[in-house]
Amino acid sequence: MKITREQVLRVAELAHLELSEAELETYSRQLDSILAYIEKLNQLDTSQVEPMAQVFSGEAHTENASAREDVPRPSDVVSAVLDIAPDPSRPYFRVPKVIDR
Amino acid sequence: MTAPAWTIPSVRAALEAKKVSSRELTSEFFACIERRNPELNAFLALSPDRAFAQADRIDAIIARGEQLPPLAGVPVAVKDVISTCGVRTTCGSRILENYVPPYDATAVGRLESAGAIVLGKTNCDEFAMGSSNENSAYGPVRNPVALDRVPGGSSGGSAAAVAAGLAVAALGTDTGGSIRQPGAFCGIPAMMGTYGRVSRYGLIAFASSLDRIGPFATTVRDVASILAVIAGRDSSDSTSVPVPVPDYAADLDRPVRGLRIGIPREYFGEGMDLIVRQKVEAGIRLLESLGCVPVELRMPHTDFAIATYYIVATAEASSNLARFDGVRYGLRVPGATLLDMYKKTRGRGFGSEVKRRIMLGTYALSSGYYDAYYLKAQKVRTLIARDFAEAFQQVDVIITPTSPSPAFRLGDKTDDPLQMYLADIYTVTGSLAGVPGISVPCGKTPDGLPVGLQVFGPHFGESLVLQLAYAFEQARGSSV
Numbered sequence: 001m002k003i004t005r006e007q008v009l010r011v012a013e014l015a016h017l018e019l020s021e022a023e024l025e026t027y028s029r030q031l032d033s034i035l036a037y038i039e040k041l042n043q044l045d046t047s048q049v050e051p052m053a054q055v056f057s058g059e060a061h062t063e064n065a066s067a068r069e070d071v072p073r074p075s076d077v078v079s080a081v082l083d084i085a086p087d088p089s090r091p092y093f094r095v096p097k098v099i100d101r
Numbered sequence: 102m103t104a105p106a107w108t109i110p111s112v113r114a115a116l117e118a119k120k121v122s123s124r125e126l127t128s129e130f131f132a133c134i135e136r137r138n139p140e141l142n143a144f145l146a147l148s149p150d151r152a153f154a155q156a157d158r159i160d161a162i163i164a165r166g167e168q169l170p171p172l173a174g175v176p177v178a179v180k181d182v183i184s185t186c187g188v189r190t191t192c193g194s195r196i197l198e199n200y201v202p203p204y205d206a207t208a209v210g211r212l213e214s215a216g217a218i219v220l221g222k223t224n225c226d227e228f229a230m231g232s233s234n235e236n237s238a239y240g241p242v243r244n245p246v247a248l249d250r251v252p253g254g255s256s257g258g259s260a261a262a263v264a265a266g267l268a269v270a271a272l273g274t275d276t277g278g279s280i281r282q283p284g285a286f287c288g289i290p291a292m293m294g295t296y297g298r299v300s301r302y303g304l305i306a307f308a309s310s311l312d313r314i315g316p317f318a319t320t321v322r323d324v325a326s327i328l329a330v331i332a333g334r335d336s337s338d339s340t341s342v343p344v345p346v347p348d349y350a351a352d353l354d355r356p357v358r359g360l361r362i363g364i365p366r367e368y369f370g371e372g373m374d375l376i377v378r379q380k381v382e383a384g385i386r387l388l389e390s391l392g393c394v395p396v397e398l399r400m401p402h403t404d405f406a407i408a409t410y411y412i413v414a415t416a417e418a419s420s421n422l423a424r425f426d427g428v429r430y431g432l433r434v435p436g437a438t439l440l441d442m443y444k445k446t447r448g449r450g451f452g453s454e455v456k457r458r459i460m461l462g463t464y465a466l467s468s469g470y471y472d473a474y475y476l477k478a479q480k481v482r483t484l485i486a487r488d489f490a491e492a493f494q495q496v497d498v499i500i501t502p503t504s505p506s507p508a509f510r511l512g513d514k515t516d517d518p519l520q521m522y523l524a525d526i527y528t529v530t531g532s533l534a535g536v537p538g539i540s541v542p543c544g545k546t547p548d549g550l551p552v553g554l555q556v557f558g559p560h561f562g563e564s565l566v567l568q569l570a571y572a573f574e575q576a577r578g579s580s581v
Contacts, residue, residue, distance in 0.1 A: 008460070015419060015463040016426065016440070017456055018448030026453075027460055030518055034461060037519055038408045041477050044484065051479030052486055054310060055296040055535030056342065056560075068336055080203035086433035093428050098439045 002035040003028060107269045109175050109323045116163060116174050123159035123174035127152050127218050130176040134220065134267050142242050143252075143261040145181050147221035148188040152176075155218050172330060173216035178268035180259050181222040182229050183314065184303035185209055188219075192305050193227040193237040193255075196450030197431045206303025207338065208272055208314045208331040215330045220268055223258030227452045228422065229274055229307045231255045232282060232524040235515055236454040243511070246288055246551060250508035253283030256317070260287040263317045270318040270327050274304060276311045277410050278504075278528025281540040284317055285503035285553020288542050290324045290570060291317045295560050296535035297342040299328075300335030308417035309340075311410075311532050321541065321571040325349035328563065344561055352564045353571040358392030360569065363496030367403035368527055373505045380552040381502045384543045387576055388500070388569070396496050400488040403530055405481050407522055410529040412465050412478035418455075419462030425450065457518060482533050489534040493559040498569050501527050503540040503553030527555060537563045541570045542577070 008028045012019050019027065082088040087095075107126075115121045121129075131149060138144050159174045179185060182192045184202040191197045205213075213219060226236040234242040234257025242257040244250040245265035252261040256273030260283035263271050273280040275293040284291025293315040301312055316327035329350060334343040364385060369378065389395060427433035427446030434449050436442030451459070465474035492499055505526060514521045531538040536557050543554035554573065558566035 011464045015459050016443040018444035041408050046480035049480040049483050052483040084430050096439050
């Protein structure tokens with residue numbers, strides 16, 4: 001086994017996912033077989049290889065692409081955004097209480 | 102299946118000759134959708150108000166005798182992971198069941214500015230995660246070529262809609278093969294440009310370093326016309342590149358004689374259906390008869406692409422999908438505490454494949470495993486990209502099968518996620534390397550199932566990819 005039930009529970013906790021008992025069992029089994037397959041990457045020696053974080057990092061045509069002029073623009077979106085919120089309390093989103101006093 | 106009758110040039114000719122108005126043509130497409138969609142399940146939402154308002158604008162341009170924009174009156178469909186202002190956008194997920202975006206994706210805005218008519222939103226695997234369209238919360242799409250088969254995924258609805266003649270063209274998205282593979286399964290050309298060629302603004306993110314928007318159509322020429330409209334720098338997407346966009350359609354007729362076509366041995370190994378091999382090899386001989394020069398290649402890291410992809414893509418997905426927490430939009434399942442609300446909302450709102458990938462990605466990024474999985478995969482991604490860079494030192498384009506098999510039956514692979522992932526074996530490589538790729542029809546199996554031939558080009562080599570695909574399409578004609 002690559003992954004234990006306890007690890008699956010911890011990952012679900014980190015990912016903020018409530019899983020049923022059946023899901024925990026299924027995911028433990030499936031993640032285990034997927035991770036076993038992924039082990040094949042260890043056949044490659046990558047000690048001298050740089051990781052590829054972006055397709056075009058540092059290349060010429062991305063040079064001017066990173067920063068635009070810092071000019072304020074109207075951004076009148078509050079009302080449209082709150083219109084589609086599950087529990088708006090204008091101008092806020094309401095959520096369960098997070099601070100106890 | 103009836104043969105799709107309309108193309109971008111034929112729509113234009115009919116409008117200019119006043120054989121049909123844009124409003125009448127739009128009505129005709131909605132009537133077709135009404136007839137066929139109950140069976141195919143390709144569309145999740147229709148946007149008649151928006152479509153007819155646009156059709157009336159086109160008809161007014163015609164009435165005034167003014168020059169028509171390039172996609173005037175062309176009915177298009179948009180994959181449901183791409184935002185459409187005022188039109189429900191679910192990503193095939195329960196968590197966005199009632200989500201109506203307050204803005205348009207750049208690609209959608211550009212299509213409409215060019216005169217296209219947005220008919221509606223197409224079904225897809227939930228958050229574009231899947232290879233068969235069976236992961237949609239709104240039911241699978243059926244392949245219009247064979248109704249007991251999947252249309253491919255994740256852009257299955259877009260492929261099925263175009264193949265069935267319910268739209269002249271469609272937008273899909275490709276992260277590991279999600280445009281090219283459904284194009285192959287449904288028997289139509291389907292393309293992703295270079296990473297960054299088309300703005301991702303308004304595309305609801307799955308894996309940001311891999312996601313690309315691209316077109317489906319019934320001809321390579323129409324694919325080229327759509328790509329030319331949606332491509333180009335967009336200040337709202339910092340990864341979109343400021344490289345000029347050529348007139349792809351105008352360049353299609355350039356001769357392909359003398360082009361060196363790379364045939365990587367790794368793409369013709371075990372696991373491929375015999376009939377797919379026969380069709381693709383016949384396709385290569387056809388290209389040879391056009392004067393292309395085949396060059397045998399080695400791309401030694403091909404076999405590591407699926408493992409690499411399923412770490413990189415799921416890691417990015419686990420981060421991107423953290424935004425769906427029930428606070429600002431979409432589903433909220435009440436909970437006693439804030440954390441309880443997050444967990445319940447996400448636990449019930451996401452389907453099983455999405456949760457599986459979030460779990461895998463969270464694990465790969467978690468403390469103690471990051472180096473072993475995510476960093477390792479990013480390094481192997483470098484090696485895969487290097488395979489492509491070295492190949493393009495020797496050849497102009499690379500030719501491979503699009504998928505190891507034709508469309509499989511609904512339900513065939515749903516019990517085994519790893520088997521489903523392996524269906525992407527020939528497409529994920531180009532996704533990781535960021536190169537452009539197209540799938541073009543390459544004949545049919547004795548059962549009548551389409552086979553796709555894939556063409557990869559170097560970064561920003563879209564013109565070359567399209568030229569080769571066009572020459573191939575013309576040479577094949579309507580032969581099987």
